[in-house]
Amino acid sequence: MSTTERPRILVVGGGYVGLYAARRILKKMRYGEATVTVVDPRSYMTYQPFLPEAAAGSISPRHVVVPLRRVLPKAEVLTGRVTTINQDRKVATIAPLVGEAYELPFDYLVIAMGAVSRTFPIPGLAENGIGMKGVEEAIGLRNHVLEQLDKADSTTDEDVRRKALTFVFVGGGFAGAETIGEVEDMARDAAKYYNNVKREDMRFLLVDVADKILPEVGPKLGAYGKEHLEGRGVEVYLKTGMDSCVDGHVVLNNGLEVDSNTIVWTAGVKPNPALSRFGLPLGPRGHVDTGTTLQVQGTDYIWAAGDNAQVPDLVGRKNGNENAWCPPNAQHALRQAKILGDNVVSGMRGFPQKEYSHANKGAVAGLGLHKGVAMIVMGKMKIKLKGRLAWYMHRAYHGMAMPTFNRKIRVFADWTLAMFLKREVVSLGAMENPREEFYEAAKPAPAPAAPAGAGDKPKAKAS
Incomplete structure (x- = not known):
């Protein structure tokens, strides 16, 4: 970490908003005008709309992440967490991955910590649930699902087999519907290579407390998405919640009970809870309260955007x-990051701030290979698409929105190769514990058991 007399712009979070805001600031700034410091627990940014495709093996996991140090060569990138912020002293406390925490002074602050999974105190969820917020979880889900097929193909125990082939997804928004669509597609393809597993043996359940899925694309396309998934054998339970999932025994509040080794939780997100320690004004759901210029209410040196x-x-x-708020999606995050970056530079130079205004351009969702829904807004007209054409729109939009030319090329290359090569169905489950086999080989051998009576003292010879 460098020390400098220049003003420091501290960006808390290296996600979509943090990455794009830092790039914008560095682009607009004069040489030596300020130091830009980005702090995040990960050294890369994850493009979350591609996580379902990464989980299904349509895109290489490495291609849905962007290394911060490579993209921001003129910025300081610190791998750690901001634990507290003292606004009076303008000092942030940084907890690095290793070593002791330290204080870092700043002059301008950008809050871009994103969101975390919204969970509830459901018995068994913490022990058995799988999230879908990071690339690690997407890789883990893919390996886990293929491992379940391996187990089911190799066992003669019908209860073990049934539990392995039952997959429960909780949450019917973008993340849930897209993930179950992609994973079902992958499992259907993978089943062709197993002697004792067929698609008919598998059970996929999608559960949501709302009365519809995919609310972002409107009721008609949401209804089509539900019918489409049901046509592929997915059981969709609406107005239904999960009461417990202890030891994989899933109990739904509609009376249904199933045993499953795979419980995927995608039931919404909430702002990062660390925000409550920063002394910032928060809204009723824990979001940082900002004005139309993305400045945090009551401050002139702090900005926030995104989830x-x-x-x-x-x-x-x-x-x-009068109570309209920008929804948490990539469409707004990208545009907010650019305005935020411009406003930070303007604020540093004493110029006026720009207001953020953006009309919704629609929404796209992929439900597996060649399947999707899309709603495109053009002025007052809404164009609704479904099937293969909507899937092309989904890939085109997110392919172009993927940060950096390098990653765009790699993603499109993955898609192009998939047109000619079959999907990979290899499970690399050992990645979860890569040292286990070496440990078994290297651990000390147990001491041989002493023969019976070896510990007894020799008896005196009779005279």
Whole structure:
């Protein structure tokens, strides 16, 4: 970490907003005008809309992440967490991955910590649930599902087999519907290579407390998505929650009970709980309260955007909705990051701030290979697409939104190769514990058992 007399712009979080805001600031800044420091527990940014495809093996996991140090060569990148912020002293406490915590002074602050999975105190969820917020979880889910097929193909115990081939997904938004669509596709393909496992032996359940899935694309396309998944054998339970999943025994509040080794939790997100320790004004759901310029309310040196911010939706408010807020999606995050970067540079130079305003352009969702839904907004007209054409729109939009030219090329290369080569169905489950085999080989051999009576003292010879 360098020391400098220049003003420091501290970016807390290296996700979509943090990465793009830092790039924008560095691009707009004059040489030597300030130091940009980015702090994140990971040394890379994850493009989360591609996690379902990474879980299904359609995209290499390495291609859905962007290394921060490579993309931000002129910035300081610190791998660690910001644990506290003292606004009076303008000092942040950094907890690195190793070593003791230390204080880092700053002059301008960007809050871009994103969101975490929204969970509830459901018995067994912490021990058995699998999230879908990071690339590690996507890789883990893929390996886990293929391992279940391996188990089912190799066992003669019908209860073990049934539990291995039952897959429960909780949450019917983008993450849940896209993930179950992609994973079902992968499992259907993989079953062709097993002698004792067929698609008919598997059971996929999608559970949501709402009365519809994919609310982001509207009720008609959401209904189509539900019918499409059900046509592929997925059981969709709406207005239904999960009461418990202790030891993989899933109990739904509609009376249904199943045993499953695979419980995927995608039931929404919430702002990073660490925000509550920063002394910032928060909204009712824990988001940082910002104005239309993305400045945190009551400050002139702190900005926030993305999933951890409560940003007024000016377009919605002009249309009569006084309580409109920008939804947490990549469409807004990308555009907010650019305005935020411009406003930080303007604030540093004493220039006026720009307001953030963006009209919704629609939404796209992939439900597996060649399957999807899309709603494209063009002025007052909404174009609704489904099937293969919607899937092309999904890939085109997210392929272009993927940060950096390097990663765009790699993603499109993965898709192109998949047109000619069959899907990989190899489980690398040993990645979860890569040292286990070496440990078994290297651990000390147990001492040989002493023969019976070896510990007794010799008896005196009779005279």
